[in-house]
Amino acid sequence: MDVPGSSLLVTSFRRTALYGRVLWASAPAHSSTALALAAGSAAVATGGVLATGQLVGALHQAIAKEASPAATETVWFWLLLTAAALVASPILTSATAALAQAISARYLRTVHDMAMDAGTAPHGVAHLEDPDFAGRLDAVISATREWDFTAGIELTWSIVRTRLTGLGSLLVLMTWRWWAPLVVASSYVLLSRVFSWWVSRQHDDILDVSGDERRRAAYLRGLLTGAGPAKEVRLFGLAGWLLERYSTTWRHAMSLVWRNRHRGLGMVMMAEAGMLAANGLVLALLALDASAGVVSLAAIVTLVQAILALEAFGPLGDEQMALGRSTAATWELVRLRTQLGLRELPDPFDETPTQASSPEPGIRSTAADIELRDVTFTYPAQEKPTFTRLSLTVPAGQALAVVGENGVGKSTLIKLLCGLYAPDSGTVRIDGGDPAADDSVRRRIGVIFQDFVRYKSSLRWNVGLISSAPQVDDSALAKALEDAGGSELLERLENGWDTILSPEFTGGTDLSGGQWQRVALARALAAVAGGAGIIVLDEPTAALDVRAEAALFDRFLEVTAGMTTLLVSHRLSSVRHADRIIVIGQDTIGRGRIVEDGTHGQLMAANGAYARMFSLQARRFAAAGAGWPEQGEQMAADAGQVSRQ
Numbered sequence: 086m087d088v089p090g091s092s093l094l095v096t097s098f099r100r101t102a103l104y105g106r107v108l109w110a111s112a113p114a115h116s117s118t119a120l121a122l123a124a125g126s127a128a129v130a131t132g133g134v135l136a137t138g139q140l141v142g143a144l145h146q147a148i149a150k151e152a153s154p155a156a157t158e159t160v161w162f163w164l165l166l167t168a169a170a171l172v173a174s175p176i177l178t179s180a181t182a183a184l185a186q187a188i189s190a191r192y193l194r195t196v197h198d199m200a201m202d203a204g205t206a207p208h209g210v211a212h213l214e215d216p217d218f219a220g221r222l223d224a225v226i227s228a229t230r231e232w233d234f235t236a237g238i239e240l241t242w243s244i245v246r247t248r249l250t251g252l253g254s255l256l257v258l259m260t261w262r263w264w265a266p267l268v269v270a271s272s273y274v275l276l277s278r279v280f281s282w283w284v285s286r287q288h289d290d291i292l293d294v295s296g297d298e299r300r301r302a303a304y305l306r307g308l309l310t311g312a313g314p315a316k317e318v319r320l321f322g323l324a325g326w327l328l329e330r331y332s333t334t335w336r337h338a339m340s341l342v343w344r345n346r347h348r349g350l351g352m353v354m355m356a357e358a359g360m361l362a363a364n365g366l367v368l369a370l371l372a373l374d375a376s377a378g379v380v381s382l383a384a385i386v387t388l389v390q391a392i393l394a395l396e397a398f399g400p401l402g403d404e405q406m407a408l409g410r411s412t413a414a415t416w417e418l419v420r421l422r423t424q425l426g427l428r429e430l431p432d433p434f435d436e437t438p439t440q441a442s443s444p445e446p447g448i449r450s451t452a453a454d455i456e457l458r459d460v461t462f463t464y465p466a467q468e469k470p471t472f473t474r475l476s477l478t479v480p481a482g483q484a485l486a487v488v489g490e491n492g493v494g495k496s497t498l499i500k501l502l503c504g505l506y507a508p509d510s511g512t513v514r515i516d517g518g519d520p521a522a523d524d525s526v527r528r529r530i531g532v533i534f535q536d537f538v539r540y541k542s543s544l545r546w547n548v549g550l551i552s553s554a555p556q557v558d559d560s561a562l563a564k565a566l567e568d569a570g571g572s573e574l575l576e577r578l579e580n581g582w583d584t585i586l587s588p589e590f591t592g593g594t595d596l597s598g599g600q601w602q603r604v605a606l607a608r609a610l611a612a613v614a615g616g617a618g619i620i621v622l623d624e625p626t627a628a629l630d631v632r633a634e635a636a637l638f639d640r641f642l643e644v645t646a647g648m649t650t651l652l653v654s655h656r657l658s659s660v661r662h663a664d665r666i667i668v669i670g671q672d673t674i675g676r677g678r679i680v681e682d683g684t685h686g687q688l689m690a691a692n693g694a695y696a697r698m699f700s701l702q703a704r705r706f707a708a709a710g711a712g713w714p715e716q717g718e719q720m721a722a723d724a725g726q727v728s729r730q
């Protein structure tokens with residue numbers, strides 16, 4: 086258990102300072118106005134304390150002097166001042182509350198930008214696959230969505246006002262005994278810090294300890310309530326089992342938090358005892374002064390109120406709890422950003438869309454060359470490298486097919502090429518630039534993965550999103566869709582390009598698996614029009630039948646002639662027309678390597694792994710007969726050539 090000593094105070098102040106910085110950066114003008122209002126409100130409250138003391142003193146005088154006009158005037162003067170303080174206080178409070186809402190909205194936007202930036206700023210995706218990082222980021226984002234996060238920010242100004250009121254009382258008390266209010270205020274500050282530490286560590290437990298499990302629980306909850314998995318959940322009768330898993334995982338995730346809830350409470354109680362002792366000491370001193378007649382009645386009333394008002398330096402219950410949660414979440418977010426090497430706050434967003442890869446309208450960009458040299462790569466979650474010292478050069482304009490069995494590393498090669506992961510050692514270069522470090526290099530690649538994203542948005546967005554280039558207008562998109570064999574789809578959609586491709590939205594519709602794949606392919610072709618120098622298709626066409634895929638790949642090679650293209654497929658008939666084919670296999674300990682490299686004809690003639698796979702598929706297709714007659718015949722013929730050699 087960490088002891089709340091100096092490090093507690095330092096951490097607590099650093100958290101508060103960080104919170105202040107983010108608050109200021111989010112809404113500088115609003116924050117300065119709110120600060121001025123809070124200071125004004127605190128001054129009014131302190132004035133009210135002084136005025137009430139004087140009012141009681143004046144009343145006493147007036148009664149003693151049997152209502153002389155001068156004494157009555159004094160009573161009226163202080164009464165009016167007290168009333169003015171009473172009226173001004175709620176007016177200032179309401180004005181501050183209205184500002185507080187505007188500030189909290191801006192603060193929320195800033196922390197969401199910080200969180201989104203933490204997700205997207207790194208060049209690769211490794212951080213999002215790190216369970217610890219992903220769990221913590223998810224927990225922080227969830228925390229910022231809770232009502233008490235917003236409440237904590239809104240209550241900041243009420244807390245500032247309370248603390249400043251305490252400062253006013255402290256100054257008033259210093260005119261009596263300079264050290265006495267310092268003793269009481271320090272005891273409250275200590276108590277407040279210990280209390281904040283206690284609240285923050287409970288919150289840290291939620292953010293730190295249970296992030297991974299909470300994420301798993303949220304995933305299970307999504308399976309139970311999401312539209313996507315609903316079919317399987319019902320057909321496989323998974324609801325009861327999932328519910329049970331969900332509640333067990335959730336309870337387990339939270340059990341540590343619940344168990345630790347009372348940890349550190351003893352420290353809070355000790356600080357409370359110290360605060361009570363300090364208050365008792367100072368009140369006793371005032372009583373002694375009063376009985377010795379050293380202080381007047383007006384002073385006694387003022388001093389007692391001021392001593393009680395020093396409570397403002399102490400813990401402020403729900404208000405402080407809420408603010409403690411807001412500061413803890415902000416702190417954790419900044420820790421995550423620091424872990425990624427990012428600054429506290431993201432750079433202001435550039436509103437203009439990036440067009441680094443876009444050539445002049447109507448001008449097609451030049452093909453890019455690719456070079457992987459001695460690349461060794463291990464996934465963050467794996468111990469064994471997927472590749473060791475892999476080298477591959479693809480000259481600009483070449484159409485390369487990548488084939489191999491499941492799990493050998495074809496998609497990994499593509500991800501490395503796209504800079505989604507940085508290699509452990511070795512280099513990946515596109516036209517000499519590093520895609521893992523330079524966004525403009527990465528934007529030279531248009532890639533469609535096998536698990537491409539089905540955006541719940543318009544057809545126009547789904548096809549055109551890769552390219553923000555000005556020349557990619559509706560006619561360029563229509564051409565891309567036509568080349569992808571999807572013209573018929575456009576005719577059938579009621580709202581044409583504006584049709585939302587999700588039944589979850591009004592007027593939206595869903596597409597079949599094959600239609601989605603044509604949309605994805607059109608997305609890649611639109612990227613060509615938008616100026617990408619390398620186009621990669623990583624098996625996005627598996628839902629198409631063999632003949633359709635082969636025809637599409639042929640058309641794709643035609644449309645992208647002169648571009649550097651990479652095609653990944655298991656169906657060898659589809660990639661046979663590529664300029665060059667590499668076969669990825671594995672060595673005896675499962676590391677991926679290029680086992681064959683050549684044209685279709687060369688690889689068939691070599692009668693190695695490619696030729697074996699090819700004849701196997703050809704036999705299957707030939708056996709399927711009616712299903713893929715041309716394909717089967719063609720492949721069987723090729724396979725026959727091989728066996729005759």
Ligand SMILES: Nc1ncnc2c1ncn2[C@@H]1O[C@H](COP(=O)(O)OP(=O)(O)OP(=O)(O)O)[C@@H](O)[C@H]1O
Nearest residue numbers: 214464466467471490491492493494495496497498
């Ligand atoms: N994000 C990841 N984290 C850890 N391991 C991964 C990750 N992605 C893939 N792998 C592992 O890396 C190896 C290569 O995977 P990859 O997806 O590149 O294979 P592939 O050749 O494309 O397979 P397929 O033909 O089935 O698509 C596999 O053993 C896989 O389990």
